[in-house]
Amino acid sequence: MGTDRYDAFRDLHHRDRPLLLPNAWDHAVGxxxxxxxxxxxxTTSLGVAAAAGKSDATGGTLEETMTLAWNLxxxxxxxxxxxxxxxxxxxxxxxRLVxxxxxxxVAGVNIEDGRADGTLAPVEHQVAVIEAVKAAAPRVFLNARTDTFWLAHPSDLAETLRRVSAYAAAGADGVFVPGIAGDADIRAVVEEVPVPLNVLHLPGRTDTARLTDLGxxxxxxxxxxxxxxxxxxxxTALEVAGHPGDVPVPAYGDVQRLVGGR
Known part of the structure; x- marks a missing residue:
């Protein structure tokens, strides 16, 4: 690549426009x-899990994740x-894993505080994880994800700010808040933490130009x-069978049900 992967990846977070990150589930897609x-x-944990016939976010895809990482x-x-x-x-x-x-x-990792039972890990635990990761692998971009909005926490913004502040202070290189979409909420997080904010693309709810302006x-x-x-x-299969129709993109929960998850 001509330069250190960590530096190259970090630099992509400090350009005129946000880094648009596509997520793969196998080597060919990547x-x-x-x-x-x-x-x-x-990578997408749902894609990796579902492709293996497993549920997402249950910690059951370590082997698949490491194999994909090796290839990508x-x-x-x-x-x-x-x-x-x-x-x-x-x-x-x-x-040690990181x-x-x-x-x-590998240039970066994404670590989340959401758990399979719909709860959030204690902040103190996540801080300890972040500190351990940065001590073991300081040249890996650690994106610390909080699922406060994703899990509809009763005090989304207040709890989000508490968590992202703690994660940034512990050494996270960036913070990720999937589900956040409102201007005021995004602006509050951007102003609170000194590290790059990552959001999830939500069709019909997020616009790159607006997100760029918000920081x-x-x-x-x-x-x-x-x-x-x-x-x-x-x-495509329906079309080949002579039964074309309007097939919607399945939701996250639909995929989980297909593989027998929640």
Missing amino acids: AALVDAGFPAVG ARLPVPVTVDIEGGFSDRPAEVG AELASYG VRRISCGSLLYRAALRAAVA
């Missing part, structure tokens, strides 16, 4: 996205990997590409 000109590629790291762009909650409750083990990913050439530095596609691919597969 390679195709690079071929299309995207300067970085992420061969791409000529920075790669960031969604490791859910870290695949362990022990901060030191999460740190250090292994760094040895593959958002990264926009993730999340599971959208995987879900759109499922739609395309079904629509």
Whole structure:
């Protein structure tokens, strides 16, 4: 790549426009996205899990995630990997996991505080995880995700600000708040933390120009590409069968149900 992957990835968060990050679930998709000109590629935990017939966010896809990371790291762009909650409750083990990913050439990781039962991990635990990761792998861009908006926490903004502030202070390189969309909420987070804010693309609710003006530095596609691919597969099969129709993009919950999850 001509430069350190961590530096290259970090620099993509400080340009005139936010980094639009597409999320892959296998090597071919990642390679195709690079071929299309995207300067970085992420992974989608839903896509990785569902492709393996497993539920998302339950910590059951460590092997699949590491295999995908090993393969994607061969791409000529920075790669960031969604490791859910870290695949362990022990901060030191999460740190060792990220250090292994760094040895593959992975530039970043995404670590979330949401849990499979719909609760949020204690802030103190997440802070310990972030500190352990940055101690074990300081040259990996740690994107600390809080699921306050995603899980409809009763005090979304107040709890979000408390968490992202703590995560940034613990050493996170960026913070991710999926589900946040309102101007006032986004502006409050941007003003609160000194690290780049990542938001999730929400069709019909987020606009790149508006997010740029608000100070958002990264926009993730999340599971959208995987879900759109499922739609395309079904629509194509129906067309071949002579039964074309309007096939909607399945929602996150629809995919979870397909693989027997919640």
